[in-house]
Amino acid sequence: MSTMTSTGSTGSPAPAESAHPRAGRGRGLRLSGMNWLVWRQHRGAYWSLLITAAIAVAVMVYWRQQMVTYLDGYGWPDAKSDWEEKFDQAPLRISGQLLGYAPLLIGVFLGAPLLAGDLENGTVKLVNSQSTSRVRWLATKLGVTALVVAVSTAAASAVFTWWWSPVKSSSYVLAWSDGLAFDSSGPVPVALALLTVVGGIAIGMLLRRTLLSMAVTLGFAVAVQLVWSHFRMSLGDVITATTSNGVGAEKFPKLPDGAHVLDQSYLTASGDLIGYGSCNVESEKAANACLExxxxxxxxxxxxxxxxxxxxxxxxxSILLALTAGIAAFVILWGRKRLV
Structure with a gap:
């Protein structure tokens, strides 16, 4: 009898594991259930965002290599003089601008249509007729979308931060307090993108019309950027430097490299402050008399x-993410009872 196949008394093959592999063997990581459904429905927008982020990362990695080669020619970081004169800051500025626009574009083209499209074309009624709860459907929509947005913006922000780090102390390249640098590095792009995309989802849920939701989300995103631009510098602890040995240019306080000056004024003998422009007159003699x-x-x-x-x-x-969490909670609580 062959040793490869054994048969029973009826001549039929005995059960063998090789005929029916164990479930999941060699399957790998795959989406299933509601996660698969949400990805399948919005895969075009998700892939567009991920591919755009990958291209941006590749371009910034190339530009950083070009920058490092340029700085090496000046003996960086030991020799820190003269390199600024011919430094091409355009790539950093362009990248900072594009990263600054990213939250706005993501909110308008991904966030606003996410629920508004389903409500407008009636897809939500089909979902509501299934066994899956509205809360799970909404949570999955928010979760998958937030994950894609966070991964994309975090990758771009991390590479931009790595690229800019060697020259960040130079205000000639990009002032760290400016939005081109502050809002394009670290965790800020991720937080701004999540706030605008979740805000767009909430707007779409309330307005139920795709184009109208996109227009309102655009206004919301612009408002967020404006408020944030006025608010960001108030997050720091202000340090005051004073001198009492005259006001000549050579007697100006020595500040750390890259320090962002909020205000400068004159200090009087009585301890009072007067504005820097108080004694700006045409003649030096008159200016000295004013100061005296x-x-x-x-x-x-x-x-x-x-x-x-x-x-x-x-x-x-952290503040932006807390606002995002609040809006996400509102979307789930509102949608649980009033989505249809």
Missing amino acids: KAQVVGWNVEYIPISQMSSMQWLGA
């Missing part, structure tokens, strides 16, 4: 050092 009359003895400078940048970004991102 006001009994000016030195400078008073308020600034935020670049060392606070990371903590400011994480504090701001």
